[in-house]
Amino acid sequence: MPQAAVRSANRIDRLFHALGDGTRRSIVETLRRKPHSVSHLAGSLGISLTAVGQHLQILEASKLVLTKKSGRVRECRLNAAGFQTLEDWARAHRTMWEERLDQLGKLLDEE
Amino acid sequence: MSEPSVLHNTFVIERSYPHAPQKVFAAFADPAKKRRWFAEGHSHDVDEFTMDFRVGGKEHSAYTFKEGTPFPGVPLVTESTFLDIMPDERIVQAGNMAIGGKRISATMVTIELQPADAGTKLVCTHQGAFFEGSGGPEMREQGWRKLLDQLEANLAT
Numbered sequence: 001m002p003q004a005a006v007r008s009a010n011r012i013d014r015l016f017h018a019l020g021d022g023t024r025r026s027i028v029e030t031l032r033r034k035p036h037s038v039s040h041l042a043g044s045l046g047i048s049l050t051a052v053g054q055h056l057q058i059l060e061a062s063k064l065v066l067t068k069k070s071g072r073v074r075e076c077r078l079n080a081a082g083f084q085t086l087e088d089w090a091r092a093h094r095t096m097w098e099e100r101l102d103q104l105g106k107l108l109d110e111e
Numbered sequence: 112m113s114e115p116s117v118l119h120n121t122f123v124i125e126r127s128y129p130h131a132p133q134k135v136f137a138a139f140a141d142p143a144k145k146r147r148w149f150a151e152g153h154s155h156d157v158d159e160f161t162m163d164f165r166v167g168g169k170e171h172s173a174y175t176f177k178e179g180t181p182f183p184g185v186p187l188v189t190e191s192t193f194l195d196i197m198p199d200e201r202i203v204q205a206g207n208m209a210i211g212g213k214r215i216s217a218t219m220v221t222i223e224l225q226p227a228d229a230g231t232k233l234v235c236t237h238q239g240a241f242f243e244g245s246g247g248p249e250m251r252e253q254g255w256r257k258l259l260d261q262l263e264a265n266l267a268t
């Protein structure tokens with residue numbers, strides 16, 4: 001499988017883990033509309049603050065959600081950059097060039 | 112934490128080829144040869160590739176991403192200009208890239224060809240500025256939707 005496709009697959013695997021849970025998908029859908037506090041999320045999902053915290057940790061680790069503490073309130077929002085960051089674009093350019101230079105080697109050998 | 116609007120990134124890739132610098136250079140200078148190793152790829156179809164290989168000349172490519180990539184059916188277009196050409200030694204080229212109609216990067220690529228015992232050492236120095244197109248968040252939204260669709264499809268099987 002070409003490198004670029006493998007990298008895409010790995011990224012999707014990480015996101016599958018984060019999104020493979022129904023509660024986490026509900027959190028993401030809720031945050032798509034607008035940011036919410038952790039306590040609001042717990043209330044609307046009917047689960048404890050601790051449980052929400054655990055889910056948010058996983059979502060933050062896969063860069064899907066950002067949280068920020070303002071005073072005593074922790075606010076959560078969707079990380080619009082979570083799917084494709086600028087670093088991903090830079091990496092993708094490098095991957096493209098690695099593959100091109102490999103293909104150049106093969107072409108030169110065939111000539 | 113907010114994302115910076117421009118990311119500057121430089122990477123260097125080196126390769127050794129058991130072929131003379133003149134032969135390696137020819138693979139860059141001849142549009143038919145360059146298309147085969149530079150434009151053709153597993154993850155996309157090549158719709159257009161043209162190159163006017165001289166200082167001030169332009170190179171244009173248009174691709175469409177295939178299924179299995181994060182952006183199936185999405186177009187990728189690059190435009191670049193040759194800034195410096197020293198036959199068999201050096202090529203400097205700068206341009207930009209747009210995905211789905213939004214510019215996402217501007218880059219300068221320097222290719223150096225150095226004679227080596229086994230043939231040629233090639234050094235590719237890629238300096239890039241990566242940024243959001245005016246529709247950046249929209250495109251990520253599109254990518255996000257596609258990802259959720261893929262997830263749904265996978266969970267259903």
